[in-house]
Amino acid sequence: MSAKHLSQWNPTIAPPSVKPAPEREALSDIRHLVGPAFQPPELPTAVLVFHGIGEEVRFETLSRTASLILMEAKERKANDISVVIRSVPKDATATQLEVRAELSWTEIDGMERRVDVYEAYWAPLTMGQVKYGETVSFLAASGWNGLRGTIFSGRAGTYKRWLFGDFRELRTTAGTLPLLVLLMTMVGFVAAVIAMAASAVAGVARYAGSGDRTGIVNAANFIYNQIAIPWNGVLRLTGRLIHGQGWVEHLTFNSSLSWAFWWQGLLAFLLWVGLIVVAFWLRDLITQYAGSLVAYLSPYKDSKFEKLRSDIQQVGLDAANLIYEGYNLPSNWIPKYEKVVILGHSLGSVIAYDTLNAMINRESARNPEGAPNNPAVDRTRALITFGSPLDKTAFLFRVQLNVESNSLDEEGSLRETMVSAVQPLIADYKYRFDPDRAPHGPDWINLWSRMDIISGHLDYYDDPDVRMAEEKKAQVSKAENAKDAERAPQGPCVQNLQDPGAWIPIAAHNQYWTTKLLRSTVYDQLF
Numbered sequence: 001m002s003a004k005h006l007s008q009w010n011p012t013i014a015p016p017s018v019k020p021a022p023e024r025e026a027l028s029d030i031r032h033l034v035g036p037a038f039q040p041p042e043l044p045t046a047v048l049v050f051h052g053i054g055e056e057v058r059f060e061t062l063s064r065t066a067s068l069i070l071m072e073a074k075e076r077k078a079n080d081i082s083v084v085i086r087s088v089p090k091d092a093t094a095t096q097l098e099v100r101a102e103l104s105w106t107e108i109d110g111m112e113r114r115v116d117v118y119e120a121y122w123a124p125l126t127m128g129q130v131k132y133g134e135t136v137s138f139l140a141a142s143g144w145n146g147l148r149g150t151i152f153s154g155r156a157g158t159y160k161r162w163l164f165g166d167f168r169e170l171r172t173t174a175g176t177l178p179l180l181v182l183l184m185t186m187v188g189f190v191a192a193v194i195a196m197a198a199s200a201v202a203g204v205a206r207y208a209g210s211g212d213r214t215g216i217v218n219a220a221n222f223i224y225n226q227i228a229i230p231w232n233g234v235l236r237l238t239g240r241l242i243h244g245q246g247w248v249e250h251l252t253f254n255s256s257l258s259w260a261f262w263w264q265g266l267l268a269f270l271l272w273v274g275l276i277v278v279a280f281w282l283r284d285l286i287t288q289y290a291g292s293l294v295a296y297l298s299p300y301k302d303s304k305f306e307k308l309r310s311d312i313q314q315v316g317l318d319a320a321n322l323i324y325e326g327y328n329l330p331s332n333w334i335p336k337y338e339k340v341v342i343l344g345h346s347l348g349s350v351i352a353y354d355t356l357n358a359m360i361n362r363e364s365a366r367n368p369e370g371a372p373n374n375p376a377v378d379r380t381r382a383l384i385t386f387g388s389p390l391d392k393t394a395f396l397f398r399v400q401l402n403v404e405s406n407s408l409d410e411e412g413s414l415r416e417t418m419v420s421a422v423q424p425l426i427a428d429y430k431y432r433f434d435p436d437r438a439p440h441g442p443d444w445i446n447l448w449s450r451m452d453i454i455s456g457h458l459d460y461y462d463d464p465d466v467r468m469a470e471e472k473k474a475q476v477s478k479a480e481n482a483k484d485a486e487r488a489p490q491g492p493c494v495q496n497l498q499d500p501g502a503w504i505p506i507a508a509h510n511q512y513w514t515t516k517l518l519r520s521t522v523y524d525q526l527f
Helices: 060-075 132-150 176-210 213-242 246-251 259-300 306-328 347-366 375-379 390-397 413-421 464-480 508-514 516-526
Strands: 005-007 045-050 079-089 097-106 112-120 158-163 166-171 340-345 380-386 443-448 495-498
Touching (some): 045 060, 060 079, 112 306, 132 259, 176 213, 176 259, 213 259, 259 306, 306 375, 340 347, 340 516, 347 375, 347 380, 508 516
Parallel strands (some): 045 112, 045 340, 340 380
Antiparallel strands (some): 079 097, 158 166
16 A cells, blocks of 8 residues: 545535545555545445553554554455545534544455444543552452462362353463462562662652752762662672672672772662662553553442543443444444444453443343344454453452352352343353354454463353353364364354464563454454
């Protein structure tokens, strides 16, 4: 593609002519449309993407999603590729606009395709809303909640959750406990480093506050000792371990600053400044990234952020309403999308999951009792989650229960039942993909990587018995025809696909965007 064109919709001006501008007629690989919404022979598919933590730039996720779709189309020999970025009205008054990317191309068999990509952009709502102390407290409480559920519950290796009409006993993986201990240790260590850094800055300010020579000298000695004492301790311990004291003593800092050891003082100062900078950078990083988790997940335990969480959910609902109901607007700029694909990355997968549940609940409430179809279910092709912490939110951040099946006791069983009841995706499999029903309903596909500590294999959103039956069916299918069984047979359970392209530790969390697996998975669900 050689260019992109921005076409702004203006409700006060009649739509311009469909004829392209003369200077663009020479472009052979891009068709720029300026005018009313283009309607190819096949109605367009809508894609709604929810960005994750750390993706704060508006349109970044919209651009990524459009790019991966077009890249896959190009790899499949598509031609006549067109990209139009358009503003469309969000309501009947046209006082609010939404930006969408209109993608169109012709496949190798001559079939014309059109995809409209929308973004649910919620990042600004959480910026600066959560403090560092609240973030650390939340992470520590969540870790303790997980440890309590694995060690002190009397049910080692299992926990119970309300799924599909009953409390189901779910198993935790063998790595759950070591990972919890590691994460708790990391959180404690980082918190200690940040606390020491804050104490050091406060100490310097206290000594140097007078501004005279004595105060400055005292501040310098304070800085020196901040480094010298732990440095000397480490060196002496190392010397004892290797039985060689000479070089260790040579590197040991003197207990006071002197001109003979000025280089030690300079080194101590640079190390001190470096550690302070790193500590405060870590504090900002934790607050920025984990703070979004606090804002969205804390209401399961604390109502302080309930309003913020509702505002984030409203962003998703507004975008979903436009896609599912926007064809009713008088502007006629929103097609009636019969095929909708929902994508969610990282924390965005949790918001996407909640949004789809909310749309199903709303439309179920509108339908008369006994009505066979739910429009949101029938029109949604897939829910695609990647880098998703949904299993972790189910286990760590929500209610841990020690209950017998069907019991409603003082430990919160009734509340857990209510929380699950408003999530139709885990209440009844009729809201999931069914190969024997037309329309089939949404398929749930989850991409994950072992190198991504945030993501995981989603096991806590399915009935274990149904999943076991589906896995047995997959084994039979693979034995009969291994070539056609690279993926598990489509069924109601979450399809967990491990992404080999996301292989760099930690960085794997964002690598999905560039892998073949995500591109092909999204493309295959579009039509």
